[in-house]
Amino acid sequence: MRVAIVGAGAIARTHLEHLGALGHEVVAACDPLPERARALAAPIGAEVHADWRPMLETVRMDALFVCSPPATHAAPACAALERGIPVYLEKPLARSLHDGREIVAAWEASGCVCAIGYQWRSLDVVAAAREALAGSAPGLLVSRSFGGTEPARGDLSAAAAGSWFSDPRQSGGILFELGSHDIDVQRALAGEVAAVQATAGAGRLALAGRDPAGRHDAVSATLRFRDGGIGAIHVGWSAEGSPSVYTLDVLASEATLALDLGKAPTLRGRAKGRTIVAADTLDARLHTHERFFAAAGRGDAAAVVCTPRDALGTLAVALACESAIATGGEVEVGTAPGRGLSPG
Ligand SMILES: NC(=O)c1ccc[n+]([C@@H]2O[C@H](COP(=O)([O-])OP(=O)(O)OC[C@H]3O[C@@H](n4cnc5c(N)ncnc54)[C@H](O)[C@@H]3O)[C@@H](O)[C@H]2O)c1
Secondary structure (H helix, E strand, O other): OEEEEEOOOHHHHHHHHHHHHOOOEEEEEEOOOHHHHHHHHHHHOOEEEOOHHHHHHHOOOOEEEEOOOHHHOHHHHHHHHHOOOOEEEOOOOOOOHHHHHHHHHHHHHHOOOEEEOOHHHHOHHHHHHHHHHOOOOOOEEEEEEEEOOOHHHOOOOHHHOOOOOOOHHHHOHHHHHHHHHHHHHHHHHHOOEEEEEEEEEOOOOOOOOOOOOOOOOEEEEEEEEOOOOEEEEEEEEOOOOOOOEEEEEEEEOOEEEEEEOOOOOEEEEEEOOEEEEEEOOOOHHHHHHHHHHHHHHHOOHHHOOOOHHHHHHHHHHHHHHHHHHHHOOOEEOOOOOOOOOOOO
């Protein structure tokens, strides 16, 4: 398929490798920083644009990858969907509920394929955990996400001062960047969240000895699922060089499951008296892309790993956690004010 890319930064470069491996052709890339668009596009002979609008007007494409910062997702994603172009949209869905709802409305009106980049949903170990639960609701889920942010962005470097990630109003900080993956995978296993509590700290981990400038390097959130289960999520933006940890423990009345969601995902545990063991061999992002292109080829909007509606639920929980951190109280999901750059 012919693919165009909006936002030629770190994640776009990762996707470029996968697209090549899957035999798809990147035909154009746009970025307001022309040197970034050129660096991505020139070596593969793709067109370079400074703005997605003329790119969408003039380039013949079968799919659009939106890899720009969260507050800029809605406009290109909605415009592509309105033209009937399948969209692969990076997580989080958006920075505000307003933008998130616009994307879902454009997706539903178009009937088009749109996948959101919550790649953990694609893992065989997550599917095996769901199967082991066999419909029984988890009573407790515990996620640990300890690690760095996207290495190629250099978020701790002096050059990153003023970047979209360094401004929590644009990025949502590590709660959105790292923790929303944990919220999403917990929702994939335990369903909808009714209310949350959360707290956050700064200056003891990656930000030790630095001016936090409104950023956090530690976040703990507690999710109360609608059916009574509890989810705990601990996110640590750890100092450079620290080993990363991405795990999820799931306890239900007849299941005790331990997932490692790192580079070589595994599932171990017991359910209904059976020993459960599973592992993934395919990279989660590659798997997510495969599912996206297969869905786009068949025109099957439901066949992607994470739909915009799935991701809107995750966004609402992340926004509720953000409000809970700010207010110190329990916040019901869906009633959070939707902070961020767009009106909420
Ligand atoms: N799925 C994952 O695991 C994963 C990992 C990393 C990043 N991401 C997500 O991918 C997105 C981009 O992150 P990144 O790490 O590549 O950031 P980045 O800063 O490296 O790249 C973003 C690029 O978008 C460009 N940009 C800004 N505004 C734009 C606009 N209006 N139109 C087009 N381009 C624009 C920037 O100039 C920059 O080059 C974010 O939503 C982030 O959360 C997802």
